Amino acid sequence: MTTSTTKGDETPQATDREEFADRLLRSSEILSYDPLQEVDWETPLDTDYHGTSPEWSTLYGTAYWEEMTPEQQRELTRQEAASVACTGIWFEMILQQMILRDFYAKDPTDPAFQWALTEIADECRHSIMFARGAAKLRAPAYRPRRLAVELGRLFKTLAFGEAAYAAILVAEEVLDVMQRDWMRDERVVPFVRTVNNIHVVEESRHMKFAREETKARLAKAGWLRRQVQAIVVAGAAHVIVSSMWNKKVYERAGLDVKRAVREAKANEHHKSMLRSSCAGLMEFLNSAGLLTKASHWFYKRANLL
Template sequence: MTRSTLELRNPRITDRQDTGTRLLESSARMSYDPMVEVDWDAPVPDDLYGLTPEWSTLYGTPLWNEMTFEQQITLTKHEVSSIMGTGIWFEMILQQMVIRDMYAKDASQAHFQFALTEVADECRHSVMFARTAEKFGCPSYVPRRAVVNLGRGFKALASGEVAYAGILVAEEILDVMQRDWMKDTRVQPIVRVTSKIHVVEEARHMRFAREETLRRAAGTSKARRAASRGAIAIAANLIVSSMINPAVYAAAGLDTERALREAKNNSFRAAKVRESSQPLMRFLADADLLGGPSKRLYKRVHML
């Protein structure tokens, strides 16, 4: 297959159909059905965290040290359920953006077929996250109403590099977290296995999103790049700031105002978020999609 002029100019941009074929082959070799792979009938241990404790918003604060072990367990179960709820919210946005991008395209192409495979994966992931929270007895956490409404606008209007970089933001950060959770024997078995499923399948999605981001951003004007940087940063800010619903603190029997204050000023948590964001920030910088005022938005949620 002859490579396009775009691909020859930028060696990071591979042939779209070759990538689609490889990702489809990978999907055929290594995909999971959570309804089969996860033991949904297994009891929930009382002495294991919902997520790696170091990823709790309160870990390292005076309040964390004052909490009983049972409160720490309860808090982390609700925190992981909140993160999964935010994941469901954004996966539904992702699905709509990908389907809109593929609308009336050539269905015989591997690129098109992998895009729909990704949508099918995301549907399974959302059900998997929902059942995990249900298993813990946690509510269905969703972002606050203002964020939900902004998400409606984003999924309806975002296109090109903004849509695919926005997808990458949510996937990259959760990927780093879940790589820790799936290996941590202190974490609930159901979270470890669902994290493994998500990490394996999202690796394909992230490659797809990276390449599409580069492809769509290539050759764009300075004005469009500036606008794209701002839109991607706004999306990232909303996603990261919405991961933990304030109601998780009351669920653990904590003073919500104090918990929010200590979580906001938690330097340990801020360092963890910066660490998890480094691969994404490097990619956006390399793609010339990081700079100017957008940096302030990333710093506000400790991604830089």
């Protein structure tokens, strides 16, 4: 962390950090949700609704999308919503392990320590919420490809400092922009809108914490460390974003998988949506010195730049 976390440390920097963590804790006490109570899990799925805003579908804007029936379009967006949710669960499990490792054996009276545990509790609830949501959307367990799983295992074990928190920020910010659109869209099935609203509200605090921790860890970082960590974060971003839309969603929607994958990869509309969603994130990474020339390759491959 930026300073010692012992009670005797009364430096202005430590005080500012404690006050920031205190604010997050108070916000969590005032505005948090229990998904088991807030989400309508009992009403049967209404297939007249989409699972995401259609404009966020990987095939929206392609010739294949125009050929699909409205029923196929809605089924595809529901399966894509489930795929994004399953990827969210996978990364939230990585996130929880990194935070636990970071705060292992540190001062439990420190508000930052208590906030870290609060964030982990939030992520546990979110993962259960996403899991139940995917099941209600009648989706299978969409898992990342084996290589992504093993890279994630390596990342959660070795990533430290700004690399861990900046990667957390990347995953949360990309999902945040999408979900803000989905939660306001009346074409999206109501229970998914509620899920998105809960996640957006609670993740806003997580993103603030990740930004502050990233900046704090980089305060005394030299040029070489920034260069290395920038590549680590960019690589993690590429793996996360490329895992969000599992190609099996096309099969579940009754589509020609090979054609769907081919048209999705060439879909400039979807690439544009991703780039626009990451404008604020890229600005932050650039200001933190984590948007280097070497890292650009990964972000462009993930259509984030």
